[in-house]
Amino acid sequence: xxxxxxxxxxxxxxxxxxxxxxxxxxxxxxxxxxxxxxxxxxxxxxxxxxxxxxxxxxxxxxxxxxxxxxxxxxxxxxxxxxxxxxxxxxxxxxxxxxxxxxxxxxxxxxxxxxxxxxxxxxxxxxxxxxxxxxxxxxxxxxxxxxxxxxxxxxxxxxxxxxxxxxxxxxxxxxxxxxxxxxxxxxxxxxxxxxxxx
Numbered sequence: 001x002x003x004x005x006x007x008x009x010x011x012x013x014x015x016x017x018x019x020x021x022x023x024x025x026x027x028x029x030x031x032x033x034x035x036x037x038x039x040x041x042x043x044x045x046x047x048x049x050x051x052x053x054x055x056x057x058x059x060x061x062x063x064x065x066x067x068x069x070x071x072x073x074x075x076x077x078x079x080x081x082x083x084x085x086x087x088x089x090x091x092x093x094x095x096x097x098x099x100x101x102x103x104x105x106x107x108x109x110x111x112x113x114x115x116x117x118x119x120x121x122x123x124x125x126x127x128x129x130x131x132x133x134x135x136x137x138x139x140x141x142x143x144x145x146x147x148x149x150x151x152x153x154x155x156x157x158x159x160x161x162x163x164x165x166x167x168x169x170x171x172x173x174x175x176x177x178x179x180x181x182x183x184x185x186x187x188x189x190x191x192x193x194x195x196x197x
Contacts, residue, residue: 004030006051006105009077014121024114029106033057033098040096046085048106052078055102056166060174061094070175073099073163079107079129099167144177152176153186 007025011018033039033055040046042062050057057074059082071094074080085092086109115122136159143152156176157164164172173183 004105005053005077009051010115010122013125014119016119016121020119021115024111024118025105028108028111031104031106033102033104035098035101037098038095039098039104040082040092040094042093042095043091044085045089046082046092046094046096048108049079049081049086050074050096051105051107052076052080053103053105055098055100055104056163057096057102057104058099058167058171059094059096068171068174069177070171073160073167073175075160075163075166099171149176149178149182149186150190152178153183153190 004025006028007018007021010016010021014021030053031039039048039050039057052074054076056076057078057080059071059074059080061069061071063069072080080096082092082094082096084090085094112126116126139155143155147155153176156172169183170180173180176183178186
């Protein structure tokens with residue numbers, strides 16, 4: 001288990017030796033998930049935060065008309081969860097699905113508490129992760145309320161530089177809150193601009 005990216009991720013961010021983290025992580029479940037398999041479905045209780053070792057996950061919701069709304073993508077070294085369901089014991093409004101064959105580490109509250117107790121630096125780091133997540137959500141709300149389709153797309157590329165080649169265009173459009181046709185126009189226009197430069 002000492003080759004896990006989660007161990008490397010925590011070690012580098014907490015400035016602690018990987019061997020100090022290894023015994024703490026041994027009780028975490030590693031799950032192999034096939035493409036299109038669900039880790040969470042709407043109305044289920046989300047009991048874990050998922051850390052992506054390999055592969056790609058998507059979190060999305062389906063509205064009353066049956067339309068999908070992509071909330072986030074989670075490539076390697078990303079976390080994804082339904083925090084409201086996990087921490088407030090509510091049924092989830094979301095789906096979390098593998099877009100590729102993936103390997104994920106399932107992190108529960110017991111692991112978070114143990115890590116906080118054994119490595120005090122983790123408490124501050126975890127708070128920073130949470131605040132960064134909130135900041136990203138706030139920025140996304142602002143973008144969806146007032147930014148042009150081109151501005152949304154450029155921000156998407158900045159946040160997810162390698163995702164475009166890994167997901168269908170319809171999912172990118174869903175994340176951006178635009179139609180696939182609008183996304184095609186934006187990409188063509190940006191290609192023309194880049195060609196002129």
